[in-house]
Amino acid sequence: MLRDEIKKNTKKFFKNPTAVLGLFLLVFFIIIALFAPLIAPPKDPNNPYRIPIATWSLEPKPPSPEHPFGVIGQRDIFYGVIWGTRTAFRIGLIVAGISAIIGIIMGSLSGYFGGWIDEVLMRITDIFMSLPFLVAAMVLTTVLGKGLDKVMIAMIVFGWMGTARLIRGNILQVKEEQYVLAAKALGVRDSLIILKHVIPNTIFPVIVQVSMRMGSLVITAAALSFLGLGAEPGYADWGTLLSYSRNWLTQFDKAWFSIVYPGVAMVLFVLAWNLVGDALRDIFDPRLRG
Amino acid sequence: MESKQPLLKVNNLKTYFFTDDGVVKAVDGVNFEVYPGETLGIVGESGCGKSVTSLSILRLLDEKGKIVDGEIIFEGKDLVKLDENKMREIRGNDIAMIFQEPMVALNPVYTVGDQIMEAIILHQKVHKDEARKIAIDMLRKVGIPEPEKRVDEYPHELSGGMRQRAMIAMALSCHPKLLIADEPTTALDVTIQAQILELMKQLQKDLDMAIIMITHDLGVIAEISDRVAVMYAGKMVEYTDVKRLFKNPKHPYTWALLNAIPRLDIEQERLFSIPGVVPDALHFPSGCKFHTRCEFATEKCRNEEPGLIEIEDGHFVACWNIEKLEAAKDRVEVGENK
Amino acid sequence: MNEIILEVKNLKKYFPIRAGVFRRIVAWVKAVDDVSFNINRGETLGLVGESGCGKTTVGMTILRLYEPTAGQVLYGNKDISKLRGKELREMRRKMQIIFQDPYSSLNPRMRIKNIIAEGIITHDIAKGREAEHMVAELLKRVGLSPDQMNRFPHEFSGGQRQRIGIARALAVNPELIVCDEAVSALDVSIQAQILNLLEDLQKDFNLTYIFISHALNVVKHISDRVAVMYLGKIVEIADKKELFSNPLHPYTKALMSAIPIPDPELKRERILLKGDVPSPINPPSGCRFHPRCPIADPKICSREEPELREVKPDHFVSCHLV
Numbered sequence: 001m002l003r004d005e006i007k008k009n010t011k012k013f014f015k016n017p018t019a020v021l022g023l024f025l026l027v028f029f030i031i032i033a034l035f036a037p038l039i040a041p042p043k044d045p046n047n048p049y050r051i052p053i054a055t056w057s058l059e060p061k062p063p064s065p066e067h068p069f070g071v072i073g074q075r076d077i078f079y080g081v082i083w084g085t086r087t088a089f090r091i092g093l094i095v096a097g098i099s100a101i102i103g104i105i106m107g108s109l110s111g112y113f114g115g116w117i118d119e120v121l122m123r124i125t126d127i128f129m130s131l132p133f134l135v136a137a138m139v140l141t142t143v144l145g146k147g148l149d150k151v152m153i154a155m156i157v158f159g160w161m162g163t164a165r166l167i168r169g170n171i172l173q174v175k176e177e178q179y180v181l182a183a184k185a186l187g188v189r190d191s192l193i194i195l196k197h198v199i200p201n202t203i204f205p206v207i208v209q210v211s212m213r214m215g216s217l218v219i220t221a222a223a224l225s226f227l228g229l230g231a232e233p234g235y236a237d238w239g240t241l242l243s244y245s246r247n248w249l250t251q252f253d254k255a256w257f258s259i260v261y262p263g264v265a266m267v268l269f270v271l272a273w274n275l276v277g278d279a280l281r282d283i284f285d286p287r288l289r290g
Numbered sequence: 291m292e293s294k295q296p297l298l299k300v301n302n303l304k305t306y307f308f309t310d311d312g313v314v315k316a317v318d319g320v321n322f323e324v325y326p327g328e329t330l331g332i333v334g335e336s337g338c339g340k341s342v343t344s345l346s347i348l349r350l351l352d353e354k355g356k357i358v359d360g361e362i363i364f365e366g367k368d369l370v371k372l373d374e375n376k377m378r379e380i381r382g383n384d385i386a387m388i389f390q391e392p393m394v395a396l397n398p399v400y401t402v403g404d405q406i407m408e409a410i411i412l413h414q415k416v417h418k419d420e421a422r423k424i425a426i427d428m429l430r431k432v433g434i435p436e437p438e439k440r441v442d443e444y445p446h447e448l449s450g451g452m453r454q455r456a457m458i459a460m461a462l463s464c465h466p467k468l469l470i471a472d473e474p475t476t477a478l479d480v481t482i483q484a485q486i487l488e489l490m491k492q493l494q495k496d497l498d499m500a501i502i503m504i505t506h507d508l509g510v511i512a513e514i515s516d517r518v519a520v521m522y523a524g525k526m527v528e529y530t531d532v533k534r535l536f537k538n539p540k541h542p543y544t545w546a547l548l549n550a551i552p553r554l555d556i557e558q559e560r561l562f563s564i565p566g567v568v569p570d571a572l573h574f575p576s577g578c579k580f581h582t583r584c585e586f587a588t589e590k591c592r593n594e595e596p597g598l599i600e601i602e603d604g605h606f607v608a609c610w611n612i613e614k615l616e617a618a619k620d621r622v623e624v625g626e627n628k
Numbered sequence: 629m630n631e632i633i634l635e636v637k638n639l640k641k642y643f644p645i646r647a648g649v650f651r652r653i654v655a656w657v658k659a660v661d662d663v664s665f666n667i668n669r670g671e672t673l674g675l676v677g678e679s680g681c682g683k684t685t686v687g688m689t690i691l692r693l694y695e696p697t698a699g700q701v702l703y704g705n706k707d708i709s710k711l712r713g714k715e716l717r718e719m720r721r722k723m724q725i726i727f728q729d730p731y732s733s734l735n736p737r738m739r740i741k742n743i744i745a746e747g748i749i750t751h752d753i754a755k756g757r758e759a760e761h762m763v764a765e766l767l768k769r770v771g772l773s774p775d776q777m778n779r780f781p782h783e784f785s786g787g788q789r790q791r792i793g794i795a796r797a798l799a800v801n802p803e804l805i806v807c808d809e810a811v812s813a814l815d816v817s818i819q820a821q822i823l824n825l826l827e828d829l830q831k832d833f834n835l836t837y838i839f840i841s842h843a844l845n846v847v848k849h850i851s852d853r854v855a856v857m858y859l860g861k862i863v864e865i866a867d868k869k870e871l872f873s874n875p876l877h878p879y880t881k882a883l884m885s886a887i888p889i890p891d892p893e894l895k896r897e898r899i900l901l902k903g904d905v906p907s908p909i910n911p912p913s914g915c916r917f918h919p920r921c922p923i924a925d926p927k928i929c930s931r932e933e934p935e936l937r938e939v940k941p942d943h944f945v946s947c948h949l950v
Contacts, residue, residue: 119651178733179743181693182793186747186800187720196746200737335815449904479678479842481901484886488900506816509845509888532892548890550820552849554872555889561849563824564817567785583817 013279022275025268033085040082049083049236051075060248060255070257073244075234077258081265083236087148088269091221092214095155100210102156103163104203110164111171112194122168129161134223141229148231151224155217162213163206170202177201204284208277215273218266238262296323296363297467297500298347303360305339305346314571316342316355318524321598324468329494329501331515331532333508335568338521340504344470347502348387349377364468383413386461390473392453396445396460402429403441406460413464428459431496433489451482455489462493469494470502475510487514508551512536520544523569523579526598530605540607542615543580578610586614633669633804633836634690638662639699641682641689645909655909659685661860662699664936667804672830672837674851674868676844676883680905681857683840687806690838691723692716721751724797728809730789734781740767740792741777747800766795770825787818791825798829804836811846823850844887848872856880859916860908862936866943876945879917915948923949 013019032039042048054067054076061071069077106125110118137154144150174180175198183193218238224230225239226246233240241262248255305317317339324330332340345351347362349369362369364385369377381387389395397405406425410416416424422441429437432455445453454474461469471490475483491514494501503514511518511532518535520528520543528541539545549562566583569575575582581591590610598608609615641660644653660682667673675683688694690701692708701708703719711719727733734743744763748754754762764774770791781789790810797805807826811819827850829835841847847854848868855865856877864877875881882899889896901920906912912919918929928948936946 177735178727178729179735181688182725182727182733182796183735183746184693185691185720185723185725186750186796187717188746188750189717192750196738197735201735335817451904479905480844480886481678481882482904483888484898485900487888488898507888508816508890512890512892512894513888515892536890536892547816550817551890552820552823552843552845553889554845554848554884554887555891555894558849560827561820561823563820565821567787567818568815570785 013283016279016282018275019279019282022272022279025272026276029085029089029269029272032082033089036082036086040079042083049087051080051083051234051236053234060258063257069261072241072248072255072258073233075241075244077241077261080236080241081238081261084238084241084262084265085269087231087235087237088218088266091148091152091155092217092273095152095159095217095221096210096213099156099160100163100206100213102160104167104206106160107164107167108171108202111168111175118168121164125161125164128158131158133158133220137220137224138227138229141224146229146232148221148235148237151221151230154224155220159213159217163209166209167202167206170205171198174198174201205281208281208284211273211280212277215270218269222266238266294325297326297365298324298502299361299363300343300347301361301363303343303346303362304358305342305351305355306358307355309354309572312572315524315574316571317346319360320519320521320524320526322519322526322529324500324502326467326500327494327498328516329503329514331503331505331511331518332521333505333511333518334521335506337523337568337571339524340521341472343521344387344472344502344504347470348381348385350381350387379413382409382461382466383464384466385468385470386464386466387470387472388454388457388461388474390476392450392457393445395457396453398445401442401444402448402456402460406441406456406463409460410463424463425459428463429456431493432456432459432462433485434459450478451485454478454482454486458486458489458493462497462499465497466499468500468502470504472504473506474503476505476507483510490514508536508548520547523574524571525579525608526606527580527608528606529598534605540601540605540612540615541580541609542584542586542611545615545619578608586611586618631669632666633703634667635700635702636666636686636690637664637700637702639664639686639689639701640697641685641694642697657908658860658911659908660689661911663857663860663862664699665855665862665865667836667838669803669836670830670834671852672839672850674847674854675838675840675857676842676847676854677857678842678883678905680859680908682860682908683842683857684808686857687725687808687838687840691720691725691806693725717750721747721800722802723804723806724800724802725806725808726790726793726797726810728812730786730793730813733793734789736781739778739780740784743781743792744777744795744799747796751800753800762799763795766799769798769829770795771821785818787814787821790814790818790822794822794825794829798833801833802835804838806838806840808840809842810839812841812843819846826850844883856883859906859911861916861946862944863917863947864943864945865936866940870940870943874943876939876943876950877917877947878921878923878949882922915946925949 043052044050053074054071055061055074061067063070067076067078069081071077106121110121136158140154140157141150144153180193180197183197221230222239222242225237226243231237231240241258245255245258300320300322303317303320307314307316320343322330332343334340346357347369357370403422403425406428407421410421410424426437426441429440434440434452434455448456475486478486505511515532517531519526520541522543528535528539528544535544539548546562546564550564552558552561564583569582577593578591578596581587588611596608596610598606600606601612639660640662642656642658645655645657646652647654663686675686677683685694689696696709708719741760741763744766745759748759748762763777767774767777772788772791784792811822814822830837839847839850851868854868854871855862856879858879864880875884882901885896885899899922903920906919914930914932915934918924921929934946934948936944938944939950
């Protein structure tokens with residue numbers, strides 16, 4: 001029976017062309033990330049995230065057989081894009097994952113217990129939400145110091161509020177549903193009601209939200225890198241690569257490849273997660289199942 | 291009645307919805323007339339197409355819904371073929387509509403007065419002060435106390451019954467010849483429903499307009515209609531005057547429905563129940579749409595669709611087995627009136 | 629025969645209205661305000677009234693889904709409003725509820741099998757295969773096929789879901805079931821099916837029903853006794869036949885005359901009430917019905933609250949002028 005259900009959903013998933021495209025892109029990125037050492041062998045295996053210096057000239061070099069995506073800031077763009085895929089996954093998974101956990105804890109405490117706990121937690125959430133994200137993240141990164149891990153900490157600290165709000169709202173709504181009352185009237189314990197009735201009906205929107213955020217977080221990280229707050233120069237990160245082109249903004253014809261290749265990678269990465277997120281939403285909502 | 295010209299004549303109306311899951315034949319060949327000053331009741335259960343019929347008349351269908359066939363003749367013009375500008379002139383001016391949920395029909399950011407005046411200014415081409423006077427008059431007519439004050443209030447400041455009155459005032463402000471009322475009392479408490487029905491009857495007399503009353507409640511139909519169309523699964527199954535329908539229903543569905551309602555005026559041991567479920571609009575059965583739930587159904591009912599036939603003067607029925615129902619009628623004991 | 633199964637004494641349920649930064653209580657909604665009645669084993673008590681009269685709150689408070697503000701709910705000799713923990717869970721087995729909304733009353737992510745078995749497993753009535761067997765029997769009893777037990781609620785129509793809700797309630801072998809607008813959301817043809825089913829089940833399992841509804845005709849059909857509520861109070865309670873042939877409270881009379889009857893040739897005197905139901909936050913003084921009452925006496929009705937008194941054997945009315 002369960003197998004039928006999975007079969008049906010898989011079939012439905014593959015009937016949806018955009019979902020298939022999203023999954024295809026995602027698999028493509030995962031393969032690149034997994035096989036990065038083979039696609040772009042690192043010069044220093046102990047420090048593969050460091051893009052090797054390709055030339056001593058400061059001028060950007062257009063794509064050539066030796067450097068298929070060209071060279072910017074003395075670095076090979078191809079190598080940066082390939083190894084940057086790993087960085088993108090790392091940023092996405094860690095930031096989206098940890099901030100979702102914080103959000104779920106804050107949101108469910110608020111939603112279940114209500115009263116003053118709800119008041120206090122939601123006011124804290126409001127304070128965090130009222131800070132402009134980029135400014136706050138910049139300030140925190142400046143305080144903590146430069147580096148990708150610092151950027152990630154800043155993004156987690158200022159990135160959990162959406163999930164907290166979402167899960168609290170869902171719990172408040174589910175708490176009023178008649179099936180929860182019916183379970184109470186049957187004498188089911190509170191802990192079981194939460195486990196069997198509340199969580200299954202609240203957690204899936206969060207999973208969808210997290211998968212959607214995976215992509216957009218990479219853009220945020222890139223924006224911080226572009227502003228000079230991200231990884232140190234030479235680190236294999238799409239945002240860092242883009243920030244090299246800052247010096248050549250007026251001479252697009254000379255440095256177009258430094259924007260196009262990392263840019264396309266980033267756009268496709270975001271698109272992949274969004275499409276997969278959309279498909280997950282359709283699958284997780286049994287009311288939409290045909 | 292036959293001597294008069296009908297105000298509205300609907301011929302073989304078919305409205306289909308083209309959804310991702312398939313074609314929904316919401317209204318599939320419906321015919322009826324509405325004469326000036328009378329009330330036609332359209333009754334049926336959820337999904338029978340009664341609301342879509344009314345939305346089709348005003349051409350207010352969403353982008354998935356299309357009138358695929360038929361005519362809607364209103365005062366000699368076919369509304370199906372009218373261009374959008376002409377249609378807009380008819381809406382609100384000649385034909386008005388009221389809905390089940392006044393909160394949806396009333397815009398929450400404008401005062402009640404503004405919304406009534408908008409229609410008056412648009413259709414009657416009068417000055418603003420004049421329109422305000424008409425609006426206040428209209429509110430008084432529908433029984434809203436202190437209309438001078440209420441005219442400047444917002445919809446949320448009114449109670450459910452008052453909102454429904456305000457919506458009626460808005461609909462009637464341009465003296466339409468036809469009012470379409472789609473479940474106007476379903477969301478209201480019974481004592482308020484009684485007030486609104488009384489008001490509608492009174493206004494109909496005063497303004498000499500025709501009403502199409504759409505409802506699932508046979509009690510409301512009995513109360514307000516002159517003639518009734520019973521719908522099931524996109525089809526009209528019976529169409530006649532109200533007295534005949536309640537006294538001598540000829541379609542098994544009408545008959546079963548009448549016996550399925552718990553009555554206040556009669557003692558019933560057990561309710562007559564129609565087996566099965568209301569069919570899903572995507573998968574209407576073949577032949578007669580009611581055959582899956584009809585106890586008289588035969589092979590013919592499963593395969594051939596019965597047409598709406600005039601079995602006696604002004605009494606139309608779509609059924610192959612009218613005699614069988616007549617023979618079975620004695621079986622169900624309907625108690626005596628108190 | 630007339631064994632009292634449930635006794636409600638002076639039940640009150642007020643909901644606080646909070647406002648401002650500190651969520652201070654600024655007012656109370658007096659949803660149920662001093663309600664008392666008894667139910668005999670095996671009978672159906674109809675609870676009828678318009679929206680905001682407190683009928684649903686009475687049902688919820690009896691089941692302790694809401695905590696009562698004051699008063700007692702005696703089941704046998706136990707006061708339900710004082711039970712805790714295990715004792716309360718045990719009591720829940722005896723009293724069940726069927727809800728109005730067939731869509732929100734079933735968990736969309738659970739299979740029918742698990743929805744119905746939840747009570748069986750909670751109360752250790754059966755496990756595994758045996759529980760599944762019970763679910764199959766219950767499905768058959770409410771007119772569904774046991775093959776459907778692995779499906780999800782969205783695969784069923786409104787009437788079928790209501791049957792599933794009934795099976796869930798029956799699973800724990802209750803003595804009393806609160807039916808809260810159990811047929812109000814259904815089409816007429818389906819409503820008759822469910823009403824007939826409820827009547828059959830009552831006979832088979834010797835059930836006691838509290839049937840809450842705004843539809844006077846439905847209540848009349850299914851009840852043995854009927855209580856009419858208005859703004860948190862019972863205004864009249866009597867045997868069904870007595871109440872419908874001889875209504876005494878002016879509100880009951882108006883309510884009955886307001887119901888449209890499916891007979892176009894029946895001419896009735898209609899009592900039209902003025903205005904709307906007032907808010908239960910600030911109910912009118914004296915008799916709560918007096919601002920809308922066609923026969924109200926300004927000398928007494930607006931000043932003194934009438935008591936529910938027995939004017940005839942087993943016919944209670946709360947009106948000064950009866």
